[in-house]
Amino acid sequence: MNKTVCDADDAIRDLSDGASILMGGFGLCGIPENLIKALVRKGARDLTVISNNAGVSDYGIGLLLKARQVRKMVATYVGENDLFEQQFLSGELDVELVPQGTFAERIRAAGAGIPAFFTPTGFGTSVAEGKETREWNGRWCVLETAITADFAFVKAHRGDALGNLVYRRTTRNFNPMMATAGRVTIAEVEHLVPPGDIDPDVVHTPGIFVQRIFQGRDYEKRIEQRTTRPARGC
């Protein structure tokens, strides 16, 4: 079995207007840079993008907002992107804000075949409005539903033609559960290695969840907040 496609453009050949897409990453860390750029080139519109953040004005998902390709954004925190604010306030963009743990679990649930679940998060807040609530073991909970999408775009450090993936450091974030929840999951990797090269004990995402994979290129890996401490003297 070989799930390898040529590049990002080839990987999204059948993506059309109105598609819903899960996109991995936390801030700009672990985002599918190549797939986002290919989506800008393709120009597909009226997209629903489901991602923790909305990138920054000139990078990541910000590029899709700039090109006015996004109709709806499902996210947990969007404070880093001014463009987002403008489009939201002008009504161009629909927004659903979700608590981060609920966001992760709704996606995990979708991939695991769980249609809905109860969580204490958000009970008594605007997040619970219009949702079923119920007391479990003395604690009030909110019924939340699974989030799936037409596509999932994930970014991994290493991967093979079978779709096995390994993430590096905090780039893992939402990528593993998104990989399980897309009807078509596309993985871009920094290093495409021959099957067998990845120690089976360290595979984070087993290949069954991935439909297409390609070697990404020209990774920029922009840092949002470069914080350092001075080197210690002798």
Next chain:
Amino acid sequence: MKSVSSKERLVLRAAAELRDGFYVNLGIGMPTQVANHVPAGMEVFFQSENGMLGVGPFPIEGEEDPDLINAGKQTVSETPGCSYFSSADSFGMIRGGHVDLSILGGMEVDEEGNLANWMVPGRMVKGMGGAMDLVAGARRVVIMMTHATKEGEPKILRRCQLPLTGVRVVHRVITDRAVVDVTSSGLVLREIAPGTTLEEIVAATGARLTPDPQGVRTMLED
């Protein structure tokens, strides 16, 4: 004791909440600074909700790794024995009650321990991030904030006015001027800043405060 600014006092007092062996999640902004004041000889593990346990200090200049950030999107470093995991596992730790302490910023806290810290209607909504999960799931929730707004309005209130982050979730509020506990019989004033009077704190607070029957202590004085 050398004189400290009110912000420093707030951070130092929040750091006094740390206990040996604790797993701690620090909110973005001022709470992050608590990590710089772990008492000597104490072992504390910082959890960052983007998927890391054992978050280390900012990296030495030149050693920044774009693949290694905290929840504030700042570059950080590893500590020996640290681990990485997915966001689902991360919030499993949080929601599942495995995190001992969550220290978060706040806009309003009220007599029932309700918290508002994520949204001001009419202004841009940035999102709640992980705050709602943290207050719902951490074993202990400590809010650190200035005692009053920039305009001098109280932030500890009878009832929160802003949209809530969580209901009956706050255990303790630490401000630059006082330490207040949420108890079943209302808010109890435990400590006040040096040079502050009980009357001043009561006047700057928009809720009923009961002075600690054991005596109100001076902040950071032992």
